């Protein structure tokens with residue numbers, strides 16, 4: 001039940017096709033040399049709005065009942081930006097609730113898309129409570145950032161494209177937070193290519209899904225500032241979809257440090273000439289640090305590019321990772 005069927009993901013692909021880019025899968029000679037297997041990068045940071053979250057948000061908005069007036073969501077930034085974009089396309093009002101940990105560049109981008117922004121509290125949980133309150137008080141429809149079948153199916157369309165472009169894929173390395181992305185990608189990839197292994201990567205500072213999988217149930221972890229700000233927040237104690245899906249479909253979860261994330265961002269800029277945010281770099285960080293030993297043709301998903309430019313510059317200049325994170 002918890003695994004979204006392949007047919008739902010294929011329907012989502014049809015639904016969102018006019019609104020999202022089909023991103024490139026590009027070989028990385030440098031990472032292939034380092035890893036000893038062919039490594040390809042899924043360039044999802046080049047997606048419209050600068051992150052893959054447009055896929056899930058668009059699929060969710062296009063699946064809403066007619067008569068919906070407006071949508072509301074809590075977000076670490078990219079889901080809010082994606083939902084604001086999708087809602088505007090559909091002519092719906094949009095309210096995004098954010099915590100004070102969300103970087104200013106992401107807040108400004110959401111406002112620029114015409115959404116109403118509420119900044120509340122010191123973490124994702126406070127932002128979620130505000131979103132729940134607005135849904136109840138104003139009759140808005142909540143569109144959660146990950147724990148919803150329409151979101152999972154939308155993100156899963158990335159998995160369809162990966163297998164289409166690289167049918168013999170054996171390892172897919174996926175940045176992991178609430179697990180909407182990994183649940184969708186794993187469902188699609190494993191349905192089409194059952195031999196493939198799915199590896200999730202989170203940051204050591206607040207790895208909610210990793211700790212929950214260890215505990216055997218959704219648990220809370222302290223939310224702390226990190227370079228991978230888009231991976232912050234819990235998975236929800238009442239998680240209905242992504243925890244079970246991750247438990248069933250994810251083969252390995254590993255954690256990277258802040259300085260490994262900084263090294264990943266630097267490597268991706270210098271060697272691949274791509275600008276990515278911390279959350280998007282963790283797969284490359286895991287290869288560079290030797291924490292993952294990929295088997296066979298491998299795909300690393302680069303998930304987003306919405307990093308504050310001044311922070312990006314400081315990281316390129318070798319600023320100490322802890323100094324930039326806090």
Ligand SMILES: *Cc1c(COP(=O)(O)O)cnc(C)c1O
Nearest residue numbers: 078177178179180181230303304
């Ligand atoms: C949301 C996000 C992730 C993690 O996705 P989940 O579905 O929450 O696991 C990874 N990278 C970026 C850039 C994101 O915005």
